[in-house]
Amino acid sequence: MIPLPQLDSNSDEPIYRQLHARIKTSIQDGSLAPGERIPPTRELAGLLGLNRTTVAAAYELLEAEGLIRGHVGRGSFVAGPNDPNLATASGAMDWEDRFVANRAPDPPVPVAAPGTHLISFTSARPAAELFPLTAFRTACREVIDGPEAVEILQLGSPLGYAPLRAYLQGQKRQDEDLLITNGCQQALDLLQRLFTRTGDCVLVEDPIYPGLRNVFAHAGVRIVGVPVGPDGLDVDALPRLIARERPRLIVVTPSFQNPTGATMPLAARQALLRIVREHRMVLVENDIYAELRYQGPDLPSLKQMDDSGETIQMKSFSKLAFPGLRVGWVTGPRPVIGRLAELKQWTDLHSDQLSQAVLLRFAQSGSLESHRQRMVEAGRARLHAVLSACERYLPQGSRFTRPQGGMNLWVRLPDPLDASELLPRAQRAGVSFLPGRYFAVSRQEPGALRLSFAGLPPEQIESGLAILGRVCQEELAAARAAQSAGLAPVIV
């Protein structure tokens, strides 16, 4: 039998991680023997007074590490003696013991059984079938056959490929500069290293893109969430949070935020800039989705609105075209870009120049703009499809956001539905999504989930939501049946 672990609710380490660590120790020191059955999530949750999803998250991690195995219908068991993950007992290197980097705070994303055909709303990425491959191949050929090929294949500047930087600089001011990065993700990592130390506070949207949260979490930075509503970041909550937390940095995605799809109106953008200036805070604008507007009037970016030039803006080609090329950029005050370039140089010398040169050729030939227009048209049809399918298929009492662009939409299912518990059932039925817990900072919403709709054609969006709606209805019916069974009068 599993020894009941001691968990500390005041610790900074999430409870599911503590539970994972305790069970892992029991497996490694032999208190839990290979082949031994561990209690089902519901039972252990009951014994420990925890939410079932917390226990499920710990089990997912143990399973991902090969320490336990789940058998459908029979529960989970400690993995067998030949499992390489149990090698510490036989004297092999205990790698976990050597690692000093913090682990990602999220449990791994559950994957469907091999061979399952899934309609996947899981990933915020462009539709591969819309990639303009002919134009892209032409751009590749022109670059490789062109006179700059040798220079492109030689080592270059840490700031990025100069002709692409010149192309992207547009309206840049004299006191600003631009650094090419391996996507916005690397820009976030560099900004974290430049501006924050362990224990510092950063304000982010809640819910938030996990890749952003994890970069700061890894560095031991305190991440404080600012609630996101239908109009994006709740600007009114800022003064109180700033006074209480003294943050070093705030990161905001004003257009088509991930995961909610929300956009900040002009007045909220103006108010945000006022507050940031008043408190002399560093503002990072994540403008990765701005080119994908399907409805409504365009809004200026925070960077465009900021007369001081102090806003640091991140952009990327990833959402528009070819995320595999990993090309993004940061624009900001010269001293900031200079130091970011230095940090980048220590990491990877500079970003791949062939990708940059091909994207530049692709843009200069006009192909990027015509592709953007096609993406916007397709996105508009996909947004329309997801909104009408949500209305049609999600159970009564569901709420969902109404983005005007981007790739994501946020759904809140009615009580007592729990999106994490629903996911394995939905995957077996043929549809996948990401539960809200992957995006939570401090507000846990068990009924919330993200639908990334832009990568799916309208017919699949419709079919996927029909399946999800059916799974929700079945789960609700089961919950109602369990409830009425529990409420049956006691016979005395």
Ligand SMILES: Cc1ncc(COP(=O)(O)O)c(C=O)c1O
């Ligand atoms: C809000 C947000 N920021 C950053 C990224 C990372 O983008 P990139 O591919 O440019 O690194 C993503 C990707 O999903 C995102 O949604």
